[in-house]
Ligand code: SF4
């Protein structure tokens with residue numbers, strides 16, 4: 001997942017490039033970093049600022065029902081398009097893994113180009129079962145990536161999303177190494193850390209993440225974690241929920257249903 005260094009964006013300095021390409025407005029990032037509610041008031045009072053979005057009123061998380069995922073890859077493709085993720089096969093904010101459990105006791109995990117174009121058929125001989133597992137940043141409530149960042153560029157918003165302020169990021173890769181889920185990469189042009197933001201630029205407009213919107217089987221569910229009734233709370237009530245690598249105490253906020261015991 002991690003990137004090697006790539007050439008600079010021709011003719012643009014890093015600040016210009018970020019202004020042109022960053023989906024989450026820098027003004028909003030600054031407000032979120034500044035702390036609320038002052039930041040919210042500033043956003044309300046200035047028409048040039050993002051609309052009055054109150055992070056403190058939200059508590060977002062995602063659910064994934066692996067039994068519904070058909071490995072079509074539409075989510076990974078939508079993510080690349082929505083967030084302008086580099087097209088090279090090393091850079092993903094979300095990707096799909098296929099697990100093939102074999103009769104010989106081995107489990108083969110693959111994710112060709114993040115599963116964007118789906119998966120080749122498997123030879124059924126010697127196969128016990130196959131299934132797909134969408135992965136992304138778990139928006140951990142106890143995030144090691146935030147803890148190791150030496151300049152505070154990675155931070156958690158009040159609505160429960162871990163973001164990277166690319167104006168502050170110095171590209172040291174500490175967070176990439178600290179993330180136990182392989183969810184971060186170094187952007188080949190900006191040389192700053194990147195990862196899933198739950199499509200934060202969409203959340204503040206009341207939209208769901210792009211991957212959730214395009215999933216044809218509703219394998220991905222998004223919503224408010226503690227709302228009395230939201231698609232997510234219903235999902236969590238109706239399923240036995242698991243998280244990835246619970247022993248690491250990262251407290252993921254991506255919740256899986258029907259997760260096979262083979263998943264790592
Ligand atoms: Fe940080 Fe990785 Fe957790 Fe995302 S999954 S919050 S990048 S430690």
Ligand code: SF4
Nearest residue numbers: 069070072073075215
């Ligand atoms: Fe699975 Fe939905 Fe993604 Fe398709 S769009 S791979 S079904 S999560």
